[in-house]
Amino acid sequence: MAIAKRPRTLPTHAPLPSPPPDGGRGRTELAKQTFEYAPAPESIDHVKIDPRYGLFIGGSMVAPHSKKRFPTINPATEQKLSEVVEADEVDVDHAVKAADKAFEGWARLTPSRRARYIFRLSRIIQERARELAVVETMDGGKPIKESRDVDIPLAAAHFFYYAGWADKLEWAFANRKPRPLGVAGQVIPWNFPLLMLAWKIAPALAAGNTVVLKPAETTPLSALRFADICMQAELPPGVVNIVTGGGKTGSLVVTHPAVKKVAFTGSTEVGKLIARSLAGTDKRLTLELGGKAANIVFDDAPLDAAVEGIVNGIYFNQGHVCCAGSRLLVQESIAEPLLEKLKLRLGTLRLGDPLDKNTDIGAINSKAQLEKIEELVESGVEEGAVIYQPECKLPERGYWFPPTLFTNVSQSYRIAREEIFGPVLSVLTFRTPAEAVEKANNTPYGLSAGVWTDKGSRILWMAERMRAGVVWANTFNRFDPTSPFGGYKESGFGREGGRHGLMPYLELV
């Protein structure tokens, strides 16, 4: 081919053609303005929040024994939404007794009938999805697009999935006879209030147990809404009980002598306390705790997708995600273009009113959490990391933190070791796959990890060596009720989701 030998030059280009001439028809007033998304707030008129709530015990909302109440506020506006009870020993005892009383009937119920109740819960969650999404967003500060598209649909999917297991337990574990345990005491966190409730309650009920659940102090409203759903579903009284309160109430729930099984999702610190307090008892325990996941990007990765995955990994739900990809491990040879793309992308994240349908980053869940994030970010700056935050106007009221990225981070920095639980990413580099594995595993945690590469064999090689409960390949934060989830090391033990998620709620004889 003769032409192939001749070196070519890129053609020179004429400048882009000038715009069509103004005169006459053509240019409008609008053409002179710049584009900006108009506010698109989700309507809240259809959601009624009571000024105060009682406790859900024995199938109805009851007046508490405790006289103590505390406010639950909207972190985006600092406005009080409602007042809830700080349940005391007597209240927790009532709840556990109600659950204990209901256990016999629930466990002996024909499994297909049990399934029917759980299916009904799933269906009502779907039917009331909008209302639940709004409550979740108002109480927790997460963007409505996330509560609408992730939290609520996944919560419904969880109930749906475990409803299916209720009458098939005999087939879930070959040659074993599954028996329910009794009352499950469950304590859940504030980052995915209704979804975590679903993760806890759905398998417990499917296995034939009854439940006393304590939602997080700052986000009790969706659980109280769920109490209403239980009544609507005509769930037998006492099968699900919901007590609100803080850490004290939580400890009363887990240490109550009639509670046979304890499930906790939350911080590693509290997880350790619970493990200590249960030592020597016959209670079963599963813990789903903190994480400091590595998101590992190799030089052959599809970069634009990786950028999306990194953003989704750490800025989703303001980084209030136990499996958040809070450490970005990027191969040194592509660190520069990747970070350039990432910084550009951070500039397009929309922070603001969580109820606005176009908001990407909502409010930090609580003042205490905001202070913790600020403290850790300060330590990062002090230790010598380079901070990057896109230009971003924070609202006057409420708790906010801009998406943040740290470069020049060393493994020894606090921001590379401690769980920040906020929209803060620490970027580290590596040279070889072996180094990537070593750095990824060099943490007391082990909940999740991400691998970005075009090479399938490398994904498997990495996954085999990573000490993490979940390893995502070319994606991040992907959840499905059929897939077990849980941690290695100080990220906890036991699995939730999938067939594995039934095990902690069954005695296998």
Add this chain to the structure above:
Amino acid sequence: MATALSLSHLGSLMRGVRSVDEVGAEERAASLAKRSIKKSSKLWALDLAIRCIDLTTLEGSDTPGKVAALCAKGIRPKPGDPTIPSVAAICIYPARVADAKLHLRGSSVRVASVATAFPSGQSFTSVKIAEVKEAVAAGADEVDMVIDRGAFLSGDHEKVYEEIVAVKEACGPAHLKVILETGELGTYDSVRRASILAMAAGADFIKTSTGKVQPAATLPVSLVMMEAIRDFVRETGRPVGFKPAGGIRTSKQAIAYLVVLYETLGAEWMTPERFRLGASTLLNDVLMQIDKERTGAYQSGDYFTID
């Protein structure tokens, strides 16, 4: 900007094009499609959509009369309403360029001609060049060429590159849009590679489809092409425009494209100089939506001219 690009460089350029993650691209496009564009921003977007439309007729049955009607519609989409802008261009076959030129005289609307054995591109390069030259001589301001997909899919990137370079030269002052026909390329990897190839060869715009092949424009394919543009601009500093075409019939779709454009290439691309929508039936839906936004009620279809 006369950067030397030898053909061995072309090979490494093509090999160096990053892969695209299919699931990731589709997920991102789907999430952007969920943006809620309301009130003032909707009106703005609809106004821009009209200003960016390449109002198209590409039928064997096109006549001077049909083209005249289309030109009238393009200049004044809504008779009696001076706030509605003209479209960007009328897009037609080369044989109809002279007709369009005649009827668009004095207006801001440009004449875009498809060329290079549209839609298949399966002809002799000499014929394609001659076609482009004739179209430009007849008054085409813009040329929408198709790439030789046969050559591209058989791995002959050089041929595709050469042809675009030659067509660009034949265009002279006319503005070149290169149609990749993404529906025939099979994978997003190929779409990305073809995008880089076309831009390196001198395309002023890259365009998704002819409209004659299904699937035509899709949101994820457009995202992939816009990401390629973003990377190309970063490397070379030369801005390249983007034109989705085929199957864009509703305002809602058009707005989704504008949102992806806004969040991928930024506000600088939200102008007819850098963005076009190839469409034949979109215009009336946009007019209808503008009336709906302004008056709060949908108007009867009889208030919008069918041309």
